[in-house]
Amino acid sequence: MDLYPFFDWLDTSLLADISKAYGGVFAVVQMLHLLGISMLGGMVLVGDLRLLNIVMKDIPSEVVIENTHKWFNVALVMIIISGIFMSSAVALKLYYNTMFWAKMTSLTAGVVFVYAVRRPLLKFDHASIKPITLRMIAITSISIWFTVAASGRWIGFS
Amino acid sequence: MLNELLLNLAHWFDRQSWSTSIHESIYLYSWIETTHVLTLMVFLGMLCVIDLRMLGAIFPNVPASTIAQRLDKPMMIGFAVMLITGFLLYYAIPVRTTQSLWFRIKVVLLIAAGVNAFLFRAKMQASSETWDLDPIPPKRIRIGAALSLALWAGVVITGRTIAYDWFDCHKQLPYFMYWVVGCVDEMAALQ
Numbered sequence: 491m492d493l494y495p496f497f498d499w500l501d502t503s504l505l506a507d508i509s510k511a512y513g514g515v516f517a518v519v520q521m522l523h524l525l526g527i528s529m530l531g532g533m534v535l536v537g538d539l540r541l542l543n544i545v546m547k548d549i550p551s552e553v554v555i556e557n558t559h560k561w562f563n564v565a566l567v568m569i570i571i572s573g574i575f576m577s578s579a580v581a582l583k584l585y586y587n588t589m590f591w592a593k594m595t596s597l598t599a600g601v602v603f604v605y606a607v608r609r610p611l612l613k614f615d616h617a618s619i620k621p622i623t624l625r626m627i628a629i630t631s632i633s634i635w636f637t638v639a640a641s642g643r644w645i646g647f648s
Numbered sequence: 649m650l651n652e653l654l655l656n657l658a659h660w661f662d663r664q665s666w667s668t669s670i671h672e673s674i675y676l677y678s679w680i681e682t683t684h685v686l687t688l689m690v691f692l693g694m695l696c697v698i699d700l701r702m703l704g705a706i707f708p709n710v711p712a713s714t715i716a717q718r719l720d721k722p723m724m725i726g727f728a729v730m731l732i733t734g735f736l737l738y739y740a741i742p743v744r745t746t747q748s749l750w751f752r753i754k755v756v757l758l759i760a761a762g763v764n765a766f767l768f769r770a771k772m773q774a775s776s777e778t779w780d781l782d783p784i785p786p787k788r789i790r791i792g793a794a795l796s797l798a799l800w801a802g803v804v805i806t807g808r809t810i811a812y813d814w815f816d817c818h819k820q821l822p823y824f825m826y827w828v829v830g831c832v833d834e835m836a837a838l839q
Binding site: 513517518520521524525527528529530531532533534535536539545546548549553557558560561635636639640643644647 | 678681682685686688689690692693694695696697700705706707709710714715718719722801804805808809812814
């Protein structure tokens with residue numbers, strides 16, 4: 491499916507008018523994007539490092555996963571909304587940027603992994619899940635979200 | 649006086665071959681910057697969890713001091729990496745960074761956030777026995793946590809805006825702004 495029409499529309503939308511004309515607004519939205527990334531990364535790391543038995547060992551992992559998931563959702567919404575706004579400033583440039591598509595692919599993989607694999611699996615009692623499975627979930631999760639953030643930063647360099 | 653001192657220090661860094669090497673390298677500067685930004689997830693991410701607990705928005709059934717103590721070490725590791733990579737980024741482009749309005753505000757906010765963290769920690773340690781198990785901590789603790797998040801948000805936005813040249817010395821600015829930004833030569837030219 492070619493998404494060019496969407497990027498073409500975004501490039502001339504009201505969002506693009508605002509993001510291109512007001513550098514200050516763009517910078518503030520970019521800050522929200524970075525804060526969202528920090529929050530998302532923090533929630534992912536705290537949850538996954540707990541699954542790996544590295545931090546908060548004396549707090550049940552079910553409690554850690556449950557609490558961090560709520561704020562993961564908030565952070566993801568912040569990132570997506572601010573990300574669409576930021577994309578509108580350079581929509582057509584991004585369409586032809588390989589790193590942008592690497593980020594979108596890893597982001598999609600991350601979202602699918604969280605809501606289709608990690609979340610449903612970790613709803614069970616963690617004692618009933620093999621420790622190796624918990625560790626694999628944590629390592630996969632950290633790897634995916636690291637790739638999302640790193641490829642996102644690399645868009646600016648490519 | 650301070651502006652001259654800071655600019656001289658920046659010029660001294662600028663003359664060093666390592667500074668030029670980092671600045672002109674194809675990948676090293678990008679990797680340092682990427683590490684600096686990605687470590688936000690470790691440092692600010694952990695800080696976010698601690699401050700949200702102090703605001704009563706996460707882990708209501710876990711003692712606040714437990715959250716703060718357990719996440720302190722990874723948070724400080726993240727901070728150390730950010731500090732080192734942050735210095736290297738400054739070292740690679742010292743003159744322009746010294747004369748950046750945003751960098752100057754960022755340093756002030758960093759100091760303010762550090763003072764707030766120090767006072768916050770002292771206040772928390774002195775009183776946590778009385779509210780440690782409360783799902784929502786007392787108002788003074790919540791204010792400290794909100795201030796911490798606001799100051800770090802300020803550090804993030806000013807860090808990002810260093811890239812913009814809105815108030816750089818080559819722009820036409822009022823004398824006061826040249827002084828704030830540290831444009832020593834431009835100030836001398838106006839006198």
